[in-house]
Amino acid sequence: MxxxxxxxxxxxxxxxxxxxxxxxxxxxxxxxxxxxxxxxxxxxxxxxxxxxxxxxxxxxxxxxxxxxxxxxxxxxxxxVERGLWPPAEAPERLTALSWTTWAYVSYGALIGVMNFAQSPGVDAKLHHPPLAAAARERLHAALDRLAAHLAERPYLLGSEYSLADLIVGCVVTYSIYCGVSLEGRGRLQEWLQRFYERESYRKAWGEAPKL
Ligand SMILES: N[C@@H](CCC(=O)N[C@@H](CS)C(=O)NCC(=O)O)C(=O)O
Missing domain, CATH: 3.40.30.10 (Glutaredoxin)
Known part of the structure; x- marks a missing residue:
């Protein structure tokens, strides 16, 4: 070790x-x-x-x-040895790398733009409400694509929970705290709720957001 x-x-x-x-x-x-x-x-x-x-x-x-x-x-x-990440040769490894990298690089970049354009932590002179609205719209379109993937399986990689759900779930949760609503997205809410009920979530985060 x-x-x-x-x-x-x-x-x-x-x-x-x-x-x-x-x-x-x-x-x-x-x-x-x-x-x-x-x-x-x-x-x-x-x-x-x-x-x-x-x-x-x-x-x-x-x-x-x-x-x-x-x-x-x-x-x-x-x-891999704990059954929480697919082995290198499994096709699911490709799915895990795709969605987890997408969450940080693509979805995460849009959260960054939205925050920069409206967040109280950024100088108000740099705020740009139309840019914030455009980023929020694109975040919702991205959530539609995530929801479509989860409509066909309970977890990102199939029938079992994995670190991919944890990684993507954390980024989606961050976007909720930044003001992106999951209202009307039952499937995504159920998927996140199962993550929030895990001991690991409680240990690291404590409270979960109200969905
Ligand atoms: N993309 C980086 C972001 C890291 C990042 O921005 N961390 C913040 C905390 S959320 C930080 O350390 N900020 C230092 C500072 O505020 O000076 C990652 O995911 O590791």
């Missing part, structure tokens, strides 16, 4: 990784950074993650950053 250290912060991009570690039941030292105090800019941390963000997972001394890469790696390394 390699030595694992996760650099994280409460309720941040690191929380899905904390959830994945709980789901896989892997021993890992978790070091909480105080982002408000600027811990992420300390020279020793920048050597691990030059982008000054959490999470970073250090595996036997080698850092791995970007939460989706960390969770895909955890799936490859520990998920």
């Amino acid at each position: 390699p030595s694992l250290t996760l650099y994280a912060a409460p309720m941040s991009s690191a929380t899905p990784v904390v959830c994945a570690l709980a789901e896989l039941d892997i021993p890992c030292e978790i070091v909480m950074l105080d982002l408000a105090a600027g811990d992420q800019h300390r020279p020793d941390y920048l050597k691990l993650n030059p982008h000054a963000v959490v999470p970073t997972l250090v595996v036997d001394g080698t850092p791995l950053f970007e939460s989706v890469a960390i969770m895909q790696w955890l799936g490859d390394r520990y998920g």
Whole structure:
């Protein structure tokens, strides 16, 4: 078993990784950074993650950053033997990589645009209501495509829950907190609700949003 250290912060991009570690039941030292105090800019941390963000997972001394890469790696390394991630030769591995990367790169980018155009955390001079509305519309169209995939199977990879559901579920949950409504999307709500009932979700996130 390699030595694992996760650099994280409460309720941040690191929380899905904390959830994945709980789901896989892997021993890992978790070091909480105080982002408000600027811990992420300390020279020793920048050597691990030059982008000054959490999470970073250090595996036997080698850092791995970007939460989706960390969770895909955890799936490859520990998920296969636990039945939570498909083996490399299975067609489901391709489906898992497709949807989890889509969640962070494509769906996640739209959340970023929407937040930039309207979030209280961004200088109001940069706000742009039509851009926020356009991003929200595209997020809903993306949710339609996710719902169509889930209309044919209870979980992203078929009949069983996997880390793919955890990864995509975390990003969709984040979008709900950013104001994207799942109202009228019964199938997506049921899928998320099953995720929220898992022990790993409660351990990492505590409360779930009201759907
Ligand atoms: N795409 C990155 C995003 C990482 C990120 O932006 N993390 C935020 C916390 S949610 C951070 O560390 N921010 C540092 C800061 O605010 O200075 C990932 O998923 O790992």
